[in-house]
Amino acid sequence: MKRRDSLKAITLSSLGFAGLNPQIAAAESIVPPDIKPVKIPGGRQKFEAERDAKLKADKFFTPHELRTVTVLGDIIIPADAKSGSASQAGVPAFIEFMMKDQPQWQTPMRGGIRWLDNVCVKRFEKKFADCTKAQQIEIVDEIAYPAKAKPNMSQGVSFFNMMRGFVATGFFTSPIGIKDLGYVGNTPNQWEGVPADVLKQYNLSYDE
């Protein structure tokens, strides 16, 4: 059913019940969010706004997968003296969105989590997210350094490389991460050239 048609159907059924049970009528008159006509934000094309709304309403990760992504994300980018952790920056939700936006990641991600769980169950009799911190780190150490990883861990290395990339992008494109990184642009200004102290530091000048 097209969005328009389903809207029509809902309104009709609401009308039909209205006289019978005011409670049902009240409940039905609240149009569920996923079938509201999509508002098109500035700078978006209609098809993009509709696509985004649909992706946001869909779910990809199971609760267990989401928990695993969250634990791994905070191992990759933990809170430190300067800023918060990956999960505090909303990284798991970003990764969830990307899985739906670019489905080619779904198999490597879902399969990678399974691979990891399988290794952990064999060794610790628990899935990764249920392992102790020390056990989690033991496994991560075996897949986080491509050059010294054992050949039988190569799939884990690929998975971890992908996770490291997603977590880094998710974190450093968030408000917390941008502040941490020190990006200070995206605002009207005048470009006067490289600051004098920086020129001096690099032994460069504008007169050459």
Next chain:
Amino acid sequence: MDVPQIKKAAKVYDVVIVGSGAGGGMAAYQLSKAGANVALLEAGGYFDPADPKYINQLKWVYESPRRGAGTTRAFGDFDAAWGGWEIEGEPYSAAKGTEFHWFRSRMLGGRTNHWGRISLRFGPDDFKRKSLTGIGEDWPLGYEDYAPYYDKVDDLIGVFGSKEGLRDAPDGRFLPPPKPRLHELMIKKAAKGIGIPVIPSRLSILTKPIHDRGGCFYCAQCGRACQAYADFSSSSVLCIPAVKTGRVNLINNAMAREVLTDAKTGLVTGVSYVDTLTMTEQAVMGKVVVLAASTCETARLLLNSKSPRFQNGLANSSGVVGKYLNDSTGASRSAFIPSLMDRKRYNEDGVGGAHIYTPWWLDNKKLDFPRGYHIEYGGGMGMPMYGFGFGMEGRNNMVPGRDGKPKEAGGYGADLKDDFRRFYGANIGMAGRGEPVPLESNYCEIDPNTVDRYGIPTLRFNYKWSDAEIKQAKHMQDTFEEIIHAMGGIPLGKKPGPENNYGLEAPGKIIHEIGTARMGNDPKTSVLNKYSQAHDVKNLFVVDAAAFPSQGDKNVTWTILANSWRTSDYIIDQVKQKNI
């Protein structure tokens, strides 16, 4: 031809223009200012960079759920282009063993809403490649014919740059250029040391406000289109002002199907089109038709405009329509510059493009390939976008850690988090953009088997690079490494070699396609005369890059603008003289 269900408008315009990009926008502007009544057909929707409905400028990366990834927009989620390499319902194909990628934007202003604003004049030699090298083709015009138009385009639209006095990269009437960024100063110093010139870029961005437009406020986001109109888009700078004359009827969502002709006189009488919103067939009539749907689409229109009198397609008695299609070459390399680690932070957004570039500096007579290229540069502390941090496992062992000890690549945790900070802004990139040799064997034609969603027959491409372009790409790669090494940098990834044509991008990828209805003095070997007027049909003109016999080692758009203005002047003159 006369299809009964087509609704023909009673009104006859002085001029019907197809397409509102660089070429069509300039023609609409010049012709309407001169007093002509114009119908401007545009296949895409209305677009105004200053209307909040369309603005992406100054949005933060996290306002995009995909953090700027190019899922629905090839150049990122905030890019202004509506369209891309593939458009649903508008396919194209390539003959077996050949390849061509076709980037289309369907919107007022076409691809000028998000182009790179690199605004280079051709040089004197660019018009004379055949006489100078024995291969390729000469233009029927020379630099002296275009110089006054380049000047006028500079003044009307605005371009910054510096007076360099280089023979084949002629100076223009420039606004002041922005100062180089830090990595650009480093590139300049290193390249100069090995004899490669680096000069200020030439971009159509207003470092000083001109006419009624605002000045640049240095957000680095020209690709999103500028709400201050401080960069050149055909929508803001040409089409909207043209509509304001009151003499331009802009018809959006009008997909031209065919150019209509009179069977008796052989003259064009108008254009039939599909109203894409209502899917109805329409037609608009005019005394003159100007095609500016972009190089390949213009060829498609001509080839699809068949009639008993023009069985080969319109204006195609030479059989040259579609042939000599050529795109700039492109190859690139990136590098990590250790001395840029742990940089001091400050706002170095600058304009939406590099502040420096390298014009072609060598003599092809002393090289094993016939045409030159220029180099574009990238780098700096930009807004982190989708992709940031991917691939760190190939990078963070290249230099010792803060403690001076060697590091293992990859990792996780606080130490890795710190590496992202340390490496931020320490990468540069460079890309060569070169001139190919136009070949008759590279062409587009009508695909006998396929139509688009409007029922219009689609294009099939036949395109292969020759040895000339592959050798040029090899030279680019060697040059890139020389510059990187001279900077003390570390080239990233494996150096592209013969196994992948030295990183030479596939045809079409550089989006400077030209040549499918080339101009020339001989009607047997060219489609248009030196006024971009069809040899076969005197009231038909082409003002996009289909008219160009060759590419130059420059990007083509400034020449499209100059040529469209020149052609518009000629149309006005011919109407006054009652020749058309």
